[in-house]
Amino acid sequence: MSQMHVDPSQLTPAVLTPPISKSDAQRALVLAHLTGAWPLPVLQEEPEHYLPADVHVLTRGIHTLRQPSGTVRDVDCADGGAPFRIFVTQAAVTPGTHVRVTGTPRLGERPHGPLFESLREALGPSGLVLKEGNPWPVEIKAADRTGEPVFRVPGAQSSQYASSLLLGCAALYLRERHPWRVEIIGPLTSAGYLELTVSWLRRFGFSVQEQEGRFEVTGYRAPERTPAMPGDWSSLGYLLLIAWRTGGSVERADLDSAHPDQALVRLVERAGLKAVPGAGTNTLRMTGTARDGLVASGTECPDLLPTLAALACVLPRPSTLTDVGVLRLKESDRLEGIRTLVSAFGGNTHLEGETLTIHPPTSHPPRFSMDSRGDHRLAMVAATLSVLSGVPLSLTGPECVEKSFPGFWRQLERTGVRLTS
Ligand SMILES: O=C(O)C1=C[C@@H](OP(=O)(O)O)[C@@H](O)[C@H](O)C1
Ligand SMILES: C=C(OP(=O)(O)O)C(=O)O
Secondary structure: OOEEEEEOOOOOOOEEOOOEOHHHHHHHHHHHHHHOOOOOHHHHHOOHHHOOHHHHHHHHHHHHHOOOOOOOEEEEOOOOHHHHHHHHHHHHOOOOOEEEEEOOHHHHHOOOHHHHHHHHHHHHHHOOEEEEOOOOOEEEEOOOOOOOOEEEEEOOOOOHHHHHHHHHHHHHHHHHOOOEEEEEEOOOOOHHHHHHHHHHHHHOOEEEEEEOOEEEEEEEOOOOOOOOOOEOHHHHHHHHHHHHHHOOEEOOOOOOOOOHHHHHHHHHHHHOEEEEEOOOOOOEEEEEOOOOOOEEEOOOOHHHHHHHHHHHOOOOOOEEEEOHHHHHHOOOOHHHHHHHHHHHOOOEEEEEOOEEEEEOOOOOOOOEEEEOOOOHHHHHHHHHHHHHHOOOEEEEOHHHHHHOOOOHHHHHHHOOOEEEO
């Protein structure tokens, strides 16, 4: 595992650029495939080295589904939760498909059972084969017919099950020309991501009816143009905080995006920070002086909580993160990761039920160390804390940022941070 030293002693203002959002791109990829807009022009225009690895993962998966059927094909989903879950449903509803899917050990450990069960319940009687290895490979032979047009799935662990199934409903609607729906059992976590899926379906011309936990695809009419791809609000979270500290700005910060992590703009206001327009379209900078702690929920914006935890370490008062249980189910146990980061920086955390309180340190340490545990967000969040505090960081495993933000280290260098191995 490689080592990186982050030296934030000579910061300078810069205009910083996030990558496109992998969550938006994954939805657009599937819908482009289904509606005849493949390959998606906006992705072709993006510099190859700036595309999140998870976008490549799903692109390869869909490419497989577009090949003539007949042979068993292997698909590697690497560490991609959403790409894997989205791909599984598309494979299950694409007649003639027979694939063997693999991924990292961590992806294999993450929960997928409710999605598999939902697919088996709806499509198993119609010929779907979905066999789990230990945990890999997951073998899928598509259903050749269908039955009752409904997928039922629990909402508690992940919104990705419902998003994946709703994209499956779009595929089945186009095939059968009658409505298909997803019924969510119990409360839905990360609901904003299912709304993101609905918003992409609509942008691609699908009609979606929503009513008390039921999401139904009821129509399709080709749109006049393919929608634009916004900058990634999860990545904008790190960059906006870095811009606050360095006096720089960020571009591609589209405030009309439907991404849940746009909540950052509202959530930091409690701490005394404000995002204001910078020079240029969709350019923002951050002003204000830290005066209080933060309050944020893992149900609203799970991927933002590690970023907010980094900010919490440099605020004058404690911060509260609620509904943190879902963080255990990500690329690493991020609840544990946040607690480790705060304590490496000299602060304290207190967990009561699903609520984590972060007490910032009274004085900053001379330096701190962090192991990313292969989790892109922990790597970028540790580096963000280093910039926010001016404290040098020794980071183990920096390369995992590829998953969502391959250009992260280059952006950090633009703002004067010196990186050495
Ligand atoms: O649908 C998506 O693109 C995502 C949904 C969220 O996951 P959960 O719904 O599992 O919380 C989020 O954490 C993940 O990074 C991306
Ligand atoms: C949880 C994440 O992604 P996924 O679930 O798609 O692996 C993430 O990017 O923070």
